Amino acid sequence: MTATGRRIRKRKLKAEINVVPYIDVMLVLLIIFMVTAPLLNLGVDVKLPQVAAATVEQPKQQVVVQVADDGALSLIQRDEHGATSKLALEEEALIDRVRAFRAANPALVVFVAGDGAARYDTVLAILQRLRTDAGVEKATLLTSAPEPTRP
Template identity: 80%
Template sequence: MTATGRRIRKRKLKAEINVVPYIDVMLVLLIIFMVTAPLLNLGVDVKLPQVAAASVEQPRQQVVVQVGEDGALSLIQKDEQGPADKIALDADELLLRVAAIRNQNPNLVVFVAGDGAVPYARVIEILQRLRTEAKVEKATLLTSSPEPAQK
């Protein structure tokens, strides 16, 4: 015993790992990856492929919604009698006309012909509006066949 009456205690060794520095390092790495990940996809030019699919049976009455390079819409109607009528319309008028044609012919097939320079979202928007607002069940994209190889 000591003069003060206290016992001498031996210190126990701690067998623990201090994880705070590891968590700090992990959070710093997480922030670095979160900042740099969006910068890795700067943009890729995509040239969409042409489709060499089999021809589909052409319906008697053809209705083609044409989306021009500037986003302007046109309605093209073809009958079995002869030439097509091409009418430039805005989106709401076009949907009303297509709905009226669909009321006369419930099995109407509408083709959406989008120019290659038109944003894809614009073409899909027109396609979706034809299906939802004009109630056209068979609305599809119109494609062209690939050019034959030059010899």
């Protein structure tokens, strides 16, 4: 016995980890992620156009804005008699000319023919300027029919 009358016992060290608090934390995190995951739907559903699209009714007066792969702009115009003219223009001159065509014909349809190698943002910027600055209500992208595959 010792002087105090108590026995000193040696404590054994436990070699195990108490995982109960960790399980509680993991369950709380799981619930948080399950609740917030459906709210994080940041994507927008986009329906991409099909390559084999239906043909559009061809108006008598056609105006085609052509965007080359280097961003150069051209205005292709076909009148009622079938005569076609092509002019290489700067963007401002092209918008002014299309605005004049729109003033003469309020139901004007403008087709934008973008080269396959042209930057997408360039083609969309021209399309947006035709709708806003030139006042064209019917401006659409021009596509070509796909080549038939041979068996």
